[in-house]
Amino acid sequence: MSARKIAEWHEAGLIDAATRDRLTAYEAEHARPLLLWAVWGIGALAIGLGFVSVVAANWEDIPGLVRLTVHLALIGGLLGLLFAREDRLAAHSPWAVEALVFVIAALGLTFFGHLGQVYQTASPLWQPLAMWLALFAPLLLLTGRGWPTALAVLGGMVWTAWEYAGDNAPSGSEATIAWNMWLAFVIALPVIAAPLAAAMRGRSTREDFWVSLEQLALTYAVAGASLACAMASIGGFEADPGSSKLAAVLTCAAMAFAAGAGVAAVRAGVSGRMVGAILAGAGAAMPLAYAVDDVNVAAALVFFALWAGIAAAALAAHWRGVFQLAVGVIALRLIILSFELAADLLMSGFGLILSGLMILGIGWAALRVSRRFAPAKGGAE
Amino acid sequence: MMRYARLVAAVLPLLGLGVLWVESDRTYNSGTDWEVPVAGYDPRDYLRGHYVEFSYDWPGIKPEDFRMEPPVLCLAGQPPRLDEVFMAGGPAACTHPLRATPNNVYGFSGLERGRLYIGQKRGEALQQQLRNRDQRGIVTIRQREDGSFTPISIRFRPLTPAEIAERDAPAGAAPLSPFDPFAPPAVMDKQP
Numbered sequence: 001m002s003a004r005k006i007a008e009w010h011e012a013g014l015i016d017a018a019t020r021d022r023l024t025a026y027e028a029e030h031a032r033p034l035l036l037w038a039v040w041g042i043g044a045l046a047i048g049l050g051f052v053s054v055v056a057a058n059w060e061d062i063p064g065l066v067r068l069t070v071h072l073a074l075i076g077g078l079l080g081l082l083f084a085r086e087d088r089l090a091a092h093s094p095w096a097v098e099a100l101v102f103v104i105a106a107l108g109l110t111f112f113g114h115l116g117q118v119y120q121t122a123s124p125l126w127q128p129l130a131m132w133l134a135l136f137a138p139l140l141l142l143t144g145r146g147w148p149t150a151l152a153v154l155g156g157m158v159w160t161a162w163e164y165a166g167d168n169a170p171s172g173s174e175a176t177i178a179w180n181m182w183l184a185f186v187i188a189l190p191v192i193a194a195p196l197a198a199a200m201r202g203r204s205t206r207e208d209f210w211v212s213l214e215q216l217a218l219t220y221a222v223a224g225a226s227l228a229c230a231m232a233s234i235g236g237f238e239a240d241p242g243s244s245k246l247a248a249v250l251t252c253a254a255m256a257f258a259a260g261a262g263v264a265a266v267r268a269g270v271s272g273r274m275v276g277a278i279l280a281g282a283g284a285a286m287p288l289a290y291a292v293d294d295v296n297v298a299a300a301l302v303f304f305a306l307w308a309g310i311a312a313a314a315l316a317a318h319w320r321g322v323f324q325l326a327v328g329v330i331a332l333r334l335i336i337l338s339f340e341l342a343a344d345l346l347m348s349g350f351g352l353i354l355s356g357l358m359i360l361g362i363g364w365a366a367l368r369v370s371r372r373f374a375p376a377k378g379g380a381e
Numbered sequence: 382m383m384r385y386a387r388l389v390a391a392v393l394p395l396l397g398l399g400v401l402w403v404e405s406d407r408t409y410n411s412g413t414d415w416e417v418p419v420a421g422y423d424p425r426d427y428l429r430g431h432y433v434e435f436s437y438d439w440p441g442i443k444p445e446d447f448r449m450e451p452p453v454l455c456l457a458g459q460p461p462r463l464d465e466v467f468m469a470g471g472p473a474a475c476t477h478p479l480r481a482t483p484n485n486v487y488g489f490s491g492l493e494r495g496r497l498y499i500g501q502k503r504g505e506a507l508q509q510q511l512r513n514r515d516q517r518g519i520v521t522i523r524q525r526e527d528g529s530f531t532p533i534s535i536r537f538r539p540l541t542p543a544e545i546a547e548r549d550a551p552a553g554a555a556p557l558s559p560f561d562p563f564a565p566p567a568v569m570d571k572q573p
Contacts (some may be wrong), residue, residue, distance in 0.1 A: 060500035068402060076395050083391040104394070111398050117498045119409040120531050122486040135397040138390040167488075 002027045014368060041213075046075035070113055071107065078104045079139075086143060100148040105136045105152050117276040126163035126223025133160055150212035157190040158220060173242040184248035188224070188255035193217040198272060214263070218275055220312065222255050225282035228252075229303035233340075235294030249290045256283030275315040281309040300337045304330055318375040330367035335359050412523040413477065414461045419495075419518045419559070432496040433511075433535060435518060439466040444493070452492055454479040456524060464493060479498050480528030495520065497532045510537050517544065 005022060010020040022282075059067075059119055082089075089096045102165050112128035114119060133156045140149045165183045170176070194217035202212035228249070232236060237245055256279050264276030283304040292298035311326035342351060419435040439454060446468055447451070449471040456477040458464030469475045485491035497520065499507060510516060524530040540548065 006457065031536070060502055072398060072443070075398065079391045079412040083387060086387070094385055108398065109396050111402075115402060115405050119403055119405040120498055120533065121408075122496060123484055124486060127484070131397070131401070138386075140392060142387055142390045 005343070050154060068111075068118060071111055075104060075107050077109065078107070080124070082091065082143065088091050090145065094145040096257065097143060098148060101140060101143045101145075102148045102152060105140055105149070105349065108132060108136050116265045123168045124161055124163070126167055129156065129160040129163055144209040144213075145206050146208050147216075149210040150216055154190055154193055154213060154216040154220065157193065161186045161189055165192055175242060177244045177247045178244060179245040180248040181251045184251035185255065188252045191217055191221045191224075191255055191259040192262075194221070194259045194275065196267055197273065198263040199266040202267070204330055217259070218278060219258065221279050221282040222306075224252065225289075226286040226303065227287045229299055229306065232289040232293045232299035232302065233296060237290055237293040246287075246290060249286050253286045256280065256286070271317045275318040277312055278313050281313075283305055287338040297337075300333060300340075303333055307333070315375060320375045323374045324370045327366050327370045331362050338362075404540065408525075409523070409528075412525040412530070414533065415456055415458075415463050415524055416461045416519050417476075417520050417522055419520045421447075422438055431499055433499055433504070433507055434492050434494065434496045434518060435535075437492065437520070440464075441466050442468070446488075448531065452481055454492055461521065471537070477524055478526075478528040479524060479530055493506050495522075497535055499535070507535070513537075514548070515540050515545070520572055 004019055006015070006023045006027070009015050010017065015023070055062075078100060082097070082104065086097055089100070108133050112132060116128075137153055137156070140153045144150060144153070164189050168179075168183065170179055195213050197210040197214035198219065201207050201214065204210055237249075240246055260276040260279030260283065262276075263279060264273050266272070267275070285302055288302045288305075289299060292302060307326045307330050311323050311330070314323035314326060335358075338355060342355055383550045418438040418440070420438040440463065442454070453469040455467050455473070455475040456463060456479060457466070460477075469478060479486075479492060481491040483489065486496070487494050511518065517540055518535060520535050521533045522530045523533050543547045543550055
């Protein structure tokens with residue numbers, strides 16, 4: 001299409017012959033044969049799907065030893081390819097390496113399930129997850145180039161931690177301070193990825209990976225603090241005779257503080273300080289939420305303070321998306337709070353009108369704030 | 382330096398998975414086989430994924446016996462024929478012990494319940510067999526000296542006349558002798 005246009009422009013006297021030739025050469029060099037790629041892609045997808053369904057249909061008829069051998073050989077082959085060709089592949093396209101590493105890690109995870117099928121092993125889920133993490137985290141950390149591998153690392157950590165804590169959670173009366181602190185430490189451990197990633201992002205050639213990892217760890221901390229606030233809203237901390245829950249909450253808070261201090265220390269600049277501040281804020285919100293357990297308005301206030309802090313940090317560091325998200329979250333929580341407080345009002349028509357007006361007002365105000373005060377586009381975390 | 386780190390990172394997963402495979406293979410293939418009657422399939426739950434779930438029906442053991450912790454069962458008989466099972470009170474001399482460990486997917490209930498991976502195709506066939514009230518499920522377990530064990534396979538045999546009589550007896554009626562008085566009903570049918 002562009003060749004025809006260029007010829008037309010030349011005929012209309014808009015460009016001279018030399019420009020035409022240069023444009024044609026440029027277009028030929030940067031041509032993206034989408035149709036050809038699509039045909040190739042569809043063909044490859046059909047072959048791949050066909051292969052998968054042929055294997056799946058005969059899965060039980062293939063001896064376990066053969067299946068496991070092929071599975072491990074596949075992992076080994078891809079690992080060999082990665083080791084031998086990583087730099088060349090990355091020069092061609094970082095996403096090729098990213099996809100390769102992610103596929104290797106996924107195949108590794110399924111190998112545990114495959115062993116279970118063949119050898120009838122039955123262990124709590126956290127054990128294979130922890131082993132997978134131990135075996136594959138070094139690979140992911142050394143070769144990951146984007147958010148999928150960062151998500152695999154942090155997701156693996158979070159999943160393992162929660163599975164472990166869930167399996168080893170003491171029943172109410174047996175909870176001891178030491179054991180609850182240990183479980184809280186395990187739960188909070190993924191947050192430590194934040195200072196690690198913050199330290200690496202300036203030094204590594206794979207900056208995208210470390211940035212994603214830091215963001216994900218930050219997200220985990222904020223989600224944990226928000227969860228603590230939500231628990232306080234519904235009185236989720238309940239009775240705590242031995243103070244073991246308080247110990248757990250304080251452990252999580254200390255971990256978040258440590259991670260925040262670490263990020264602020266290793267990453268100079270506003271952005272690093274603000275990530276550190278948000279982590280510390282998330283840490284502070286947890287004991288506050290514990291203190292106001294089952295006090296509806298106070299729990300909501302802690303939540304607002306957390307997210308207002310995030311919004312302020314986003315303003316300081318020029319993160320437009322984070323600021324708008326924070327405003328949206330606060331607005332949503334305000335609406336939920338209005339329902340919590342006005343449960344009786346909702347019974348009457350007048351109350352319904354009032355609630356509706358309030359929701360509209362909050363929505364309008366949030367939109368205004370979000371547009372008016374948000375940092376300009378282009379600021380990146 | 383970096384190249385060595387990358388080499389280690391590439392070799393570590395392969396080596397680890399390989400060792401795990403060898404270990405699983407060795408564990409699976411060692412031990413004594415026993416045939417244990419199973420009961421109490423729950424039709425809503427017995428095919429979780431492609432697993433068949435069951436409860437063990439240890440001859441001579443009542444469900445309330447499992448309240449004492451940690452439970453250890455002693456198997457007696459001529460393997461794979463299971464003649465008798467008794468609770469080992471303390472570290473009693475026991476040639477064929479079975480122990481529940483927290484490293485099992487069922488935790489300390491691992492002696493009461495078990496599961497067996499079966500393929501999707503077999504799962505459907507098994508579902509029919511489990512519904513058949515004239516059959517009794519038998520699970521072969523492989524028991525090792527340290528008290529660990531692995532369910533290996535499941536098969537079915539027709540109920541004996543005594544078992545059929547016991548099953549059809551009106552509720553509350555005395556179990557028929559010489560049928561084992563402690564055993565739960567041959568196959569519980571919880572279908573609505």
